[in-house]
Amino acid sequence: MWPGIFRLIVAACLLPMGLFGAAENSVLITNVTIHPVTAPEIQNGSVLVIDGKIAELGTSIAAREGARTVDGRGLHLYPGLINAATNVGLSEISSLRDTVDLDEIGPFNPELRAQIAYNPSSEHIAVTRASGITAVISLPGSGASGFGLASQGPGTIITGQGALMHLEGWTWEEAAVKPSAVVDMMFPQIQTVPRQIASFLGTEPRGYTELEKEYKQRLEQLSDFVERARRYEKAKAAGGPEFRADAKLEAMIPVIDGKTPLFVRAGKERAIKDAVAFADKQKVKIIIADPREIGSTGPLLKSHNIPVVLGKTFQLPLRDDDPYDAPYTLPNDFFKAGVKICFGTFDVEFARNVPFEAAQAAAFGLPRDEALKGLTINSAQILGVGDQLGSIERGKVADLILTDGDPLEAKTNIKQMFIAGREVSLESRHTREWEKWEKR
Amino acid sequence: MKHVYVLAVAALSAYAADLPTPIAIRDARVVTVSGAEIPKGAVLLRGGLIQDVGPNVSIPAGAWVIDGTGLTVYPGFIDALSTWGIPGAAEPAGGGRPAGAPGPAPVTPSPQTPPAQAQAPRSHGPEDRPQTYSFERAADLVSPTDRRLEAARAAGFTTAATFPNRGIFEGLGAMVNLAGERSRDMVIAEPIGQQIVFRTGGFFSGFPNSLMGNIAYVRQLYLDLDHYKQAHQIYDAHVSGTRRPEYDHDLEGLARSPRVLLPAMEAQQIDRILSFGPELKTPFIVYGLHEAYRRIDELKRANVPVLVSLKWPEKPKDQDPADVPNYRELEMWDRAPGVPGLLAKAQVKFGFYSDRVDTAPDLKKALKKAVDGGLSRADAIRALTLSVAEMYGLSDRLGSIDKGKIANLVVMKGDAFDDKTTVEYVFIDGVQFKPSKETQKGPEKKEGATTGPQKPERGIN
Numbered sequence: 095m096w097p098g099i100f101r102l103i104v105a106a107c108l109l110p111m112g113l114f115g116a117a118e119n120s121v122l123i124t125n126v127t128i129h130p131v132t133a134p135e136i137q138n139g140s141v142l143v144i145d146g147k148i149a150e151l152g153t154s155i156a157a158r159e160g161a162r163t164v165d166g167r168g169l170h171l172y173p174g175l176i177n178a179a180t181n182v183g184l185s186e187i188s189s190l191r192d193t194v195d196l197d198e199i200g201p202f203n204p205e206l207r208a209q210i211a212y213n214p215s216s217e218h219i220a221v222t223r224a225s226g227i228t229a230v231i232s233l234p235g236s237g238a239s240g241f242g243l244a245s246q247g248p249g250t251i252i253t254g255q256g257a258l259m260h261l262e263g264w265t266w267e268e269a270a271v272k273p274s275a276v277v278d279m280m281f282p283q284i285q286t287v288p289r290q291i292a293s294f295l296g297t298e299p300r301g302y303t304e305l306e307k308e309y310k311q312r313l314e315q316l317s318d319f320v321e322r323a324r325r326y327e328k329a330k331a332a333g334g335p336e337f338r339a340d341a342k343l344e345a346m347i348p349v350i351d352g353k354t355p356l357f358v359r360a361g362k363e364r365a366i367k368d369a370v371a372f373a374d375k376q377k378v379k380i381i382i383a384d385p386r387e388i389g390s391t392g393p394l395l396k397s398h399n400i401p402v403v404l405g406k407t408f409q410l411p412l413r414d415d416d417p418y419d420a421p422y423t424l425p426n427d428f429f430k431a432g433v434k435i436c437f438g439t440f441d442v443e444f445a446r447n448v449p450f451e452a453a454q455a456a457a458f459g460l461p462r463d464e465a466l467k468g469l470t471i472n473s474a475q476i477l478g479v480g481d482q483l484g485s486i487e488r489g490k491v492a493d494l495i496l497t498d499g500d501p502l503e504a505k506t507n508i509k510q511m512f513i514a515g516r517e518v519s520l521e522s523r524h525t526r527e528w529e530k531w532e533k534r
Numbered sequence: 535m536k537h538v539y540v541l542a543v544a545a546l547s548a549y550a551a552d553l554p555t556p557i558a559i560r561d562a563r564v565v566t567v568s569g570a571e572i573p574k575g576a577v578l579l580r581g582g583l584i585q586d587v588g589p590n591v592s593i594p595a596g597a598w599v600i601d602g603t604g605l606t607v608y609p610g611f612i613d614a615l616s617t618w619g620i621p622g623a624a625e626p627a628g629g630g631r632p633a634g635a636p637g638p639a640p641v642t643p644s645p646q647t648p649p650a651q652a653q654a655p656r657s658h659g660p661e662d663r664p665q666t667y668s669f670e671r672a673a674d675l676v677s678p679t680d681r682r683l684e685a686a687r688a689a690g691f692t693t694a695a696t697f698p699n700r701g702i703f704e705g706l707g708a709m710v711n712l713a714g715e716r717s718r719d720m721v722i723a724e725p726i727g728q729q730i731v732f733r734t735g736g737f738f739s740g741f742p743n744s745l746m747g748n749i750a751y752v753r754q755l756y757l758d759l760d761h762y763k764q765a766h767q768i769y770d771a772h773v774s775g776t777r778r779p780e781y782d783h784d785l786e787g788l789a790r791s792p793r794v795l796l797p798a799m800e801a802q803q804i805d806r807i808l809s810f811g812p813e814l815k816t817p818f819i820v821y822g823l824h825e826a827y828r829r830i831d832e833l834k835r836a837n838v839p840v841l842v843s844l845k846w847p848e849k850p851k852d853q854d855p856a857d858v859p860n861y862r863e864l865e866m867w868d869r870a871p872g873v874p875g876l877l878a879k880a881q882v883k884f885g886f887y888s889d890r891v892d893t894a895p896d897l898k899k900a901l902k903k904a905v906d907g908g909l910s911r912a913d914a915i916r917a918l919t920l921s922v923a924e925m926y927g928l929s930d931r932l933g934s935i936d937k938g939k940i941a942n943l944v945v946m947k948g949d950a951f952d953d954k955t956t957v958e959y960v961f962i963d964g965v966q967f968k969p970s971k972e973t974q975k976g977p978e979k980k981e982g983a984t985t986g987p988q989k990p991e992r993g994i995n
Binding site for chain 2: 301305414415
């Protein structure tokens with residue numbers, strides 16, 4: 095009862111500010127330790143946000159009319175974190191089919207757009223925000239590079255367009271930062287089903303000879319599709335009555351023009367190598383997503399300037415005899431090889447854990463700064479929004495988190511969050527549950 | 535088909551014609567197994583039995599005399615757990631195929647098998663008696679026309695403890711000779727045991743769908759058996775005035791069996807079976823044992839006879855080169871053939887079983903692997919003969935070259951387990967078989983015939 099009334103009073107007090115000139119996306123945050131990520135930290139600094147953009151940062155910034163002041167004494171200011179691989183907004187309860195909008199059938203679905211399937215009322219949005227995440231990539235295909243729906247059998251190769259979404263907004267249009275940030279793709283793979291699993295499924299495991307043949311056919315199928323898109327683009331430019339619009343091929347034009355990267359899930363060394371060879375041949379931009387091993391691919395990725403979106407570090411090693419910490423050290427292996435890395439989780443309900451996935455890599459050798467970059471500026475650059483997101487710099491979108499410590503530490507609390515300069519609630523299903531049970 | 539029939543008839547008539555004459559093998563090295571080896575001696579066979587053996591055997595006039603110079607006579611080898619002779623068992627049983635799905639040809643139901651049992655409906659618990667063929671008798675199923683028998687003989691096997699081949703309770707085994715004019719000629723003793731295979735019927739076929747379900751079910755059936763036996767004892771003592779206990783087909787199968795064979799391939803499975811086996815209150819034999827190099831002491835302490843599979847684990851064919859085998863697999867491929875040697879050293883009673891190794895060259899190779907793995911030749915021969923006979927309580931008629939035993943012999947040129955050694959004669963029930971060179975070499979390998987992936991292992995563990 096009391097908290098409810100209290101909230102009403104607070105709301106009533108804030109109301110006049112909105113009415114009398116203080117724009118809700120303009121704010122001055124003072125007395126904080128600023129971690130711009132791209133520049134050295136600033137002690138006791140201030141950041142001025144005007145109309146959702148960072149206008150100024152430094153040690154002595156005067157209060158501005160129209161921008162309310164937030165005193166961040168003793169707190170830290172970081173750019174909002176980015177989870178570079180999720181299905182947030184596309185799946186609510188994975189076991190309820192009606193709440194899941196993922197994994198269309200058919201080999202090539204580049205025309206599918208995750209952004210319009212994004213549910214801005216998803217409970218997962220607020221939950222994900224709780225650990226400091228302000229933007230995510232929402233992918234139309236589930237699973238990571240291994241066993242996932244998209245990876246099953248003669249399944250989908252191109253699953254659709256992944257959207258970069260702000261974790262705030264009344265509608266999906268408002269939430270979208272970059273509606274078609276990547277074209278999501280499951281690289282064909284040779285998936286030998288372990289004998290025990292085959293036995294469980296009541297099938298016989300298939301031999302490598304057969305699977306390899308199938309794999310090569312699928313690679314060919316993929317190349318054919320890209321080449322068709324290329325012919326389509328020419329035909330479109332030529333125009334004429336014979337040209338017929340085709341949504342699938344149309345959606346591939348930004349890919350073959352090198353404007354939108356293919357987000358290629360490739361787990362094993364072979365898949366990574368073949369993906370790079372494919373990108374070379376077709377002259378398309380790719381991002382390697384959820385590699386599970388580095389093998390000899392480090393120099394290859396570096397020389398081709400191909401970035402990597404890492405999956406969860408908290409998982410079992412790829413092979414039985416790998417060291418227990420192989421998934422923890424993998425990010426550092428890529429970093430040491432000179433590959434640009436960032437982090438994703440490839441799921442919905444654990445999307446909020448991405449800072450801790452990166453933190454685990456930091457605990458196992460990845461420099462702490464690089465772990466943070468892998469959640470901020472690197473992610474932004476890899477996703478093609480390096481000029482807008484990922485750091486605290488003049489002119490950038492004001493996605494900011496005010497914390498009482500390092501956001502990679504689990505004990506750190508996110509005190510306040512701003513998305514495009516607008517303060518957003520940190521209340522979520524989890525905090526509501528917590529409050530409820532506190533009263534018991 | 536007709537040709538096969540004609541050939542079979544021809545073979546059988548030759549078999550019949552042989553019977554009356556006594557056969558003597560003289561001046562041969564005789565490995566009796568039960569006693570000392572006779573460097574130069576003779577064996578006399580008559581009426582299907584060994585009539586005499588020793589350095590000085592008087593050979594009756596009119597006997598067929600085989601000059602055994604350069605030959606070695608061994609007791610016929612015994613496959614200690616087999617499906618040889620069971621029609622339709624040549625194809626391995628799928629581990630987890632849904633009931634009713636096409637799979638290995640079912641074993642021909644015996645006359646007592648109610649048809650309803652052959653196509654069991656989805657089971658919900660132990661009360662539905664899922665995958666229970668405990669009553670099925672190998673002795674009723676066995677047939678001399680199984681084409682694998684010739685290959686087995688060519689590798690020196692004359693006898694097999696053969697078992698029906700479906701279900702969790704596979705049925706009652708029989709000790710059979712691997713030749714005979716008719717099925718009934720083959721059977722030496724039955725029932726000799728109940729084989730248990732842990733398996734699921736696939737995801738939708740019902741209980742049991744897990745290993746724990748399998749074990750719980752086996753335990754329950756033996757609990758039922760206990761009760762069943764008691765009820766019948768009480769009834770037998772007081773027939774008048776006691777309500778008669780029901781007749782239970784499945785439990786009768788268990789009750790008849792003098793022992794139970796339980797699977798355990800890996801170390802943990804061995805632990806499990808050594809603790810589970812005694813619960814059944816029936817003598818048991820453990821089969822599998824490829825990872826027993828980790829459990830030799832435990833096996834010795836348990837004092838349980840074991841059967842080692844001759845299907846040595848090896849690198850699967852047609853494997854993705856990117857799928858690197860793990861250390862444990864590598865170790866198992868390397869060390870499994872050393873298990874028999876370790877068992878012998880620890881004086882654990884053991885035998886070998888063919889486990890779907892069905893061609894003569896493969897059987898020979900598999901046995902040689904055990905010898906190369908550290909098993910002495912004498913111990914190897916014992917494990918193939920007398921030890922198995924003892925395990926099944928049949929050492930009074932099988933397993934060694936002694937007066938009065940069944941005339942099952944294998945005569946080799948050279949020592950068994952040598953590469954160049956050939957099987958010259960096989961005697962089963964005193965009848966001679968001369969394995970063809972082709973059979974000894976094995977069937978011609980067809981292009982691509984062996985490149986397929988490995989079939990799923992039988993059962994679950």
